[in-house]
Amino acid sequence: MDLTEHYNKLYRDSIAKIAEGNYETDHLIDSETDQRFGITLVIRPDMATNHNIQQFLIEAKAIEPDQYYYQNADIHITLMSIISCYEGFDLKDIHVQDYIDLINKVLSRHKSFKIQFKGLTASPSCILIQGFLTDTLNEIRDDLRKTFKNSDLQQSIDKRYAIQTAHSTVIRFRSALENKDTLIKLVEKYRDFDFGTFEVKQVELVYNDWYQRERFVKKLHTFSLAFD
Template sequence: MNNIYTNMWKSFSSGLESGNYDIDLNIGDINDSRRGLSILGYIDENNDEVGDNISSFIDRVMSIEPEQYGYPVTELHLTVLSIITCFSGFSLSDINPQDYNKIFYDVFNGLPPIEVNFKGITASSSCIIIQGFTSCHSLEVLRERLRVRFSESNLMTSIDSRYKAETAHCTAIRFCLPLRDRYKLLRLCERYREHDFGVVTFRNFELVFNNWYQNKSITKSLGKIVLNNSS
């Protein structure tokens, strides 16, 4: 996992130095009809202190780059798995949500909470993310169980169609306009490269119908579960 983050950082930092970064033109577009199905855990619902710590970093970024998209604290999340990757025109009427809910509950029922240490930042060419690390293989095992159960079903899925979920990151900033001062932004990111935002013990998970950016104004919760320490 650390190697993935390190390689991303090297690409991001060299890209900012040369002005090679990407802008997402779909943020805020009311005509963006991309929708999907995901399983996630909201950070503030599991540890509001860590949510506030990440928000403080976002505020620092936004003070340099106020025109970019910074995730509000209520939308900061860990994506366990994208069951249906967002695509244009997908709607809930295309599926039976109860079928997906059954697998969601069956796989999560009886599992212990999952701890993620959010430490340091890295980035892709179009977004800045908070690095997440697990102390054991619990998240990896959970994802594999979900992959197996959904692959055995006849349900519509597109798991791992973009990339295989391997990290425990949280997206914090998306670039939606040209950067004002990419060098100042890079220096700020360097200062947070190893910053410890804290540990989140994820107990609350949701199956959601979502847009590309997981905006809560569009997201619909299809199922919720709370994991117990005694499991």
């Protein structure tokens, strides 16, 4: 996959929809009773990168204060959705240690790697940071796919789509955009902004809701990657 072209196409298509008013709002994001849960392997950006992201979000909040903005604790890259969120999933349905052991076996074969957060793209329902990855990340994903496929553990890897990017959602639309043209101009301003490059030395396995909100996320294990 050519990531630059993928992000560019997503941007062109989505910004056109947003400009026309054909964007999507999510009315479940403020729900305290949303019961969609799953388990996910996530990557967290470093503090310097998160700081740069928050500077952009401060400007966006001034334009569209009623939208949903990710705080630092919630910003993440999905390395792999092991069990995609679904209504009623509970940790007692699985034996967590089995998942930890299997993932640890996979990750022990791989070293740390870098991700660059550069520029913004969009979907009809949100604004995303563009992540650019090394081959190592997709090698880890392929290794996880193969290893889980050969196990008896409950999983839903690639059931929704085969993840190949390293983006991070930072704004979700939860109500009508009051100043969409001004917001689009701001997104254009940050279209190629370099938010930072960070080395991925750790990966978290979490029990999470659909939006990875900190108050619902339970960290199950932190895996360390070997580095030179």
